Amino acid sequence: MNSGTHAGSPAEAADADLVDGYLPDDEVLATARARSADLGCGPLSAGAGATLRFLATTLRAKAVVEVGTGAGVSGLCLLRGMVDDGILTSIDIEPEYHRAARSAFREAGYPPGRTRLIMGRALDVLPRLTPGGYDLVFVDSAPIEYPSCYEKAVALLRPGGILAFHNVSGARVTDPSRRDPDTLALREVARAFREDERLVPALLPVGGGLLVAAIA
Secondary structure (H helix, E strand, O other), X not given: OOOOOOOOOHHHHHHHHHHHHHOOOOHHHHHHHHHHHHHOOOOOOHHHHHHHHHHHHHHOOOEEEEEOOOOOHHHHHXXXXXXXXXXXXXXXXXXXXXXXXXXXXXXXXXXXXXXXXXXXXXXXXXXXXXXXXXXXXXXXXXXXXXXXXXXXXXXXXXXXXXXXXXXXXXXXXXXXXXXXXXXXXXXXXXXXXXXXXXXXXXXXXXXXXEEEEEEO
């Protein structure tokens, strides 16, 4: 008999609170989160943000791509883990998200040369970036685009680079009765990570589920 906690149990909720409260937001991140709420774009959880910073630091990342700028919460976490001269390329189709992110980066003290914000659809922009030229690619956009972003993102990574997709777990993915396009897309990209022999994958229980893989 399995004695572990079940999804949605009080113990699991307490664990999530502990993870997100372990490294609380400073003033800059808290302000960026408030802007996210005002814009209606759900920000990265504190635990997922700390994980991104950890990954970028471990890689000593100099070149990072994120798909989904939001109000700059994930970008701040990535920049804080990158080397001092590293450049973050952030892609989003919404101009107000870019404006909010620029404010966050400026308030954090990052000069304009540390970030490259590109307005457009990820599926159009990613093929124009340098193949094999990036240490980390983080995707937090419309789930329906995840399977298409996946192949394009893999092509951008150097050997040993890391791919990370946000919000790839939970009841919507595991419930077989869910057959909406977003859920099917999440299942597809999760399966692709698991079956791709180029990748060493893991699903981390932070935020809405952080699906990561290293290029072998």
